[in-house]
Amino acid sequence: MTAIRPDPQQEEQQPPDAAGLSEPTEENEFPDEVEMTLSEHLEELRTRIFWALGAFLVATIGCFVFVGPIVQLLQKPAGTAVKFIQTVPGEYFFVSFKVAGYCGLLIAAPVILYQVIRFVLPGLSRRERKFLLPIVSGSSVLFVLGIVFAYFVLAPAALLFFVSYGANVVEQTWTIERYFDLMFFMLLSSGIVFQLPILQVLLGVTGIVSSARMFSVWRYVALLAVVVGAVVTPSTDPLTQSLLAGAVTGLYFGGATTVRLLGK
Template identity: 65%
Template sequence: MTPDVETLPQQPDTSETDNLDELPNDVEMSLFDHLEELRRRIFYSLLAVAVGAIGCFVAVKYIVQLLEIPAQGVKFLQLAPGEYFFVSIKVAGYSGLLVATPFILYQVIQFVLPGLTRRERRLIAPVVLGSSILFFVGLGFSYIALIPAALKFFISYGADVVEQAWSIERYFEFVLLLMFSTGIAFQVPIIQILLGNLGIVSSSQMLSGWRIVILGAVILGAVLTPSTDPLTQSLLAGAVIGLYFGGIGMVKLSGK
């Protein structure tokens, strides 16, 4: 009879976890090298915005007509010489920034990529894709829901007292600011996914702070919306709250 051989407990294989926390290209760069790389990425991004703005300025008339649709036939006035020209430049600038956004994201990724571990690099593709989709969804939500709701409130209020004739510059300041603010506000789930997958905050911790989130969403709606009507603020706050709880669900599904 052979004697019993005591088997040692197997140690968990941590090689895969260690590999995920490694830097694939661990290259030392000096501070001046980092600054030079940052300068180059910023230059490329600004160049892309300039090219996009020039291209949009060629078709700015059609962009302006598209953004005037939610105004429901309100008459626009040019209250100063060259006002429409400067509005066209502003609209082309915002549109050029929007067109150049994918290229700007690419430059940001290329700058931060050398300092990311394999685990963090796995998040790049879904984060960039999700962020882009949510930003454009936010623009669409603002154009379809927020802007018409706000303008309807302003048009109906005092319609029997004053004639609706608006400054074209003030109108486009209102529309462009609201659209881009909404696009930024729709990034809430992306921030939650990053925090959850990096182990900073869990889904249960996010859910436990729902009261603070609701209060913060109301304040965010009041700050980001250039109008003072409660309907627009409530719509944006409700959208942010819905996105927050949707983000909790996505973090929960990822097991965090």
């Protein structure tokens, strides 16, 4: 029996093995990929939540011990023209828990973020890990800058407007709970608004929006910044709204410039 030999030209024209095309590149490899059962995933999730809650409780208890100096620090943006009162028995006591809880969350945020990263890290490729540290670091720094901006710039300007408006008509006595609700709203809102460059970088590196497109719509962003300033700032004076609107616009241009420097 004569063996049939394949034509060499047909061999050369055969498509490469599909498995070879799907071989992962080095950047798409998962260096910590480990097969885990559902129960093991749930156990790890429980452990991460336990450590995050533990850090939050410890930080909250510590802040409650020193709640007096923290309250005095948060009262400073209002100045000396305001007198704080409590309208119901125990109001300041419950406000102390609220202040300790918010401050404890801010202090424990690095530990909570670390636990979240450790949980999702095994599922990230090498390429995704390259962006993880810069994004997390940048987001943390911008959040802190947002709080600092609100404490030293935004809150004093807004509170000064409230104090000066009607100063000759009404006495400035504010309830302690309403004041701290207002302060924490401004602090947290500013911290969230300052995440705008991080969102822009994510949109840029994923190819959803280019830097050229970001720069082309800056007029609409400036208009939106004014709207955000009107929503986030509690006062209606143009100075306070302009301060936040200017900060948002500056952050937007900073994010667009970063995306352009990344070549996107």
